[in-house]
Amino acid sequence: MDITLAQCFIAVDHHDKALAFYRDVLGLEVRNDVxxxxxxxxxxxSPAQPGVDIVLEPPLADPNASAADREAxxxxxxxxxLRGVVFTTDDVDATFExxxxxxxxVLQEPLDQPYGVRDCAFRDPAGNMLRFGRPRRKG
Known part of the structure; x- marks a missing residue:
């Protein structure tokens, strides 16, 4: 059995602000807008991962949700x-800058973590935590 990731979802409250960040700052390509x-x-x-999509969606993507649930x-x-996303990068410090x-x-400047990665963290325009890291080189 071969299972691979196809899509993950990030809740955003303003798609145009999110696009400016994910497309213009992070360099992700827009594949669909519905x-x-x-x-x-x-x-x-990412152009480097054509089979993996990130979908920017409303905080509660259910047309039948109550106003109270949408507000919550x-x-x-x-x-x-809400949960964030972890990206890998070849240069944590350059990505951070x-x-x-x-x-x-900025939530966290580049840091060598005790669990074997160097990473940093930010909030996107909607408040989601995004981490950027890579495994530390041994030796």
């Missing part, structure tokens, strides 16, 4: 309580 029942989904991905999800997103220079909120 509107449906007052909602929008933007599919993006929007509140969790605003507080940064590039993203910081673009004005992203």
């Amino acid at each position: 509107a449906f029942e007052g909602m929008r989904w933007v599919t993006m991905g 999800m929007a509140g969790l997103l605003a507080k940064g309580h 590039h993203i910081r220079a673009a004005g992203a909120e």
Whole structure:
């Protein structure tokens, strides 16, 4: 059995701000942009991983959700309580400087973690935590 990742989802509260960050700062390509029942989904991905998509979706992508549920999800997103995404990069320090220079909120400067990676962390425009790392070289 061969299982691979096809898509992951990131909740965003403003697709155009998210696009400016994920496309213009991180360099992801836009693969699809779909509107449906007052909602929008933007599919993006790294040119180096054509088979893996990141879908930017509304905080609660359910047209039948109650107003209270939509408000609760929007509140969790605003507080940064929804799960984030971990990216790999060949140069953590250069990636950090590039993203910081673009004005992203820094959560953690580059750091050698005790579990064997060097990484850094930011918040995207919607408040999601994004980590950028690579395994530390041994020796």
